[in-house]
Amino acid sequence: MHIAVIGGGAAGFAAAIAAAQAGARVTVLERNAKPLKKLGVTGNGRGNLMNTGKPVYFGDSAFAEAVLGRLNVKELTAFFTSLGVPLREEGEALLYPASLQAASVQQAFLLRAGQLSIDIRCLARVMRITPQPGGFAVSGMQGSGPDSKRMTEEPFLLHADKVIVACGGAAYPVHGTDGTAYGLLTELGHRLTPVFPALCALTVAKKELQGLKGQRVRARLWLEDSAGHTVRQSDGEALFADDAVSGIVAMQLARFVEAGMTLCLDLRGELNLPGDSLPFVKSLADARSSLPAAELFTGAFSTPVSRLILRQAGVKDLSAPIASLGAGMLRALAQTIACVRMPVLGTRGFDAAQVTAGGIETGDFNPATMESRLVPGLYAAGEMLNVDGDCGGFNLMFAFASGLLAGAAAGEA
Numbered sequence: 529m530h531i532a533v534i535g536g537g538a539a540g541f542a543a544a545i546a547a548a549q550a551g552a553r554v555t556v557l558e559r560n561a562k563p564l565k566k567l568g569v570t571g572n573g574r575g576n577l578m579n580t581g582k583p584v585y586f587g588d589s590a591f592a593e594a595v596l597g598r599l600n601v602k603e604l605t606a607f608f609t610s611l612g613v614p615l616r617e618e619g620e621a622l623l624y625p626a627s628l629q630a631a632s633v634q635q636a637f638l639l640r641a642g643q644l645s646i647d648i649r650c651l652a653r654v655m656r657i658t659p660q661p662g663g664f665a666v667s668g669m670q671g672s673g674p675d676s677k678r679m680t681e682e683p684f685l686l687h688a689d690k691v692i693v694a695c696g697g698a699a700y701p702v703h704g705t706d707g708t709a710y711g712l713l714t715e716l717g718h719r720l721t722p723v724f725p726a727l728c729a730l731t732v733a734k735k736e737l738q739g740l741k742g743q744r745v746r747a748r749l750w751l752e753d754s755a756g757h758t759v760r761q762s763d764g765e766a767l768f769a770d771d772a773v774s775g776i777v778a779m780q781l782a783r784f785v786e787a788g789m790t791l792c793l794d795l796r797g798e799l800n801l802p803g804d805s806l807p808f809v810k811s812l813a814d815a816r817s818s819l820p821a822a823e824l825f826t827g828a829f830s831t832p833v834s835r836l837i838l839r840q841a842g843v844k845d846l847s848a849p850i851a852s853l854g855a856g857m858l859r860a861l862a863q864t865i866a867c868v869r870m871p872v873l874g875t876r877g878f879d880a881a882q883v884t885a886g887g888i889e890t891g892d893f894n895p896a897t898m899e900s901r902l903v904p905g906l907y908a909a910g911e912m913l914n915v916d917g918d919c920g921g922f923n924l925m926f927a928f929a930s931g932l933l934a935g936a937a938a939g940e941a
Contacts, residue, residue, distance in 0.1 A: 532688035536563030539910025540694035542931030548644035550939025557652040560704040575630030579921040581621035587914040594895035599929040611636040697884025697911040719889040725881035726783035729774035740768035746797035754788040793868040806862035822846035887914040897937035907934040
């Protein structure tokens with residue numbers, strides 16, 4: 529039994545290892561110069577592999593839950609233990625390698641692949657999968673040379689009994705996932721749900737972020753539609769760029785962005801104030817009545833964030849004494865702390881997105897085996913399917929689980 533795995537990422541390597549352990553001969557075809565490139569940067573290089581909390585998935589969430597119902601956190605942890613990768617839990621249900629280095633997971637995958645004699649062919653750009661009697665012909669271009677930027681390519685043809693497609697989505701094209709691999713499955717009759725960036729920064733007008741670049745705040749963020757209805761909210765640390773709001777708290781809102789939306793930030797978390805901030809604002813105003821308005825929030829917020837609040841509340845003259853701020857302005861300042869408003873222009877896009885929303889429709893795949901219902905012997909796994917999750921290891925967890933299920937099923941004689 530010869531199995532071709534297209535894509536040498538997290539899902540592809542999980543599938544390859546599972547198939548080889550079932551006794552199959554496995555060839556991994558990876559378009560990058562090195563495999564597992566994206567895995568090496570996950571969790572800021574620390575390797576957030578899974579999440580022990582309640583699953584948070586979008587797209588076909590029921591399909592994701594069906595997959596994880598067959599391979600749950602306990603069973604996936606056992607898989608990593610078998611690779612020699614002990615895990616540790618940090619923060620809120622986040623599972624990392626005990627080394628806190630994603631590179632250690634890369635090395636363990638490659639070591640196990642070597643033990644199983646898995647053939648890894650890099651710089652292999654697959655262009656077509658052709659069903660044939662008893663199997664498939666996989667064709668494409670094989671690169672050779674000092675690196676991917678200076679290489680020559682020659683056609684290749686590989687025959688396999690079964691094929692597992694695990695090429696990733698369209699996010700982070702610098703890591704080799706540019707969305708072109710969807711065509712491998714759509715040419716065989718599979719449907720593509722429109723794709724768009726998920727888990728990326730939200731862009732806003734530069735004037736809204738004047739002086740804020742590099743600032744971080746603890747906040748509750750939410751998106752409002754044009755009718756003023758809350759679409760989605762998230763809590764955590766926001767990071768300001770010169771034209772965008774980032775950080776996990778903002779990135780988790782990206783998949784819900786539509787035209788005409790407004791980003792709202794509740795900054796009371798910076799003050800550790802769960803309720804009305806007006807008494808706090810009044811106490812500062814009373815204590816600093818002779819000082820200029822620019823100094824009202826000194827010590828409570830950084831200077832750039834203070835200027836943002838004052839500007840949005842409508843304080844025109846920052847040199848005017850705080851005593852000149854009337855009761856109405858103090859209320860406006862308290863309201864602004866609870867809701868800084870910024871019209872959203874869009875998102876950073878696929879170049880900066882961690883995950884793709886949308887993808888190949890899951891209805892034509894069996895979640896127990898990941899086999900196509902349209903083309904027997906063809907399997908798919910990971911991000912190229914219409915499943916995406918929140919930050920916190922959910923996307924990798926689905927990649928590993930779906931890859932292992934595909935590999936184990938395909939590897940059966």
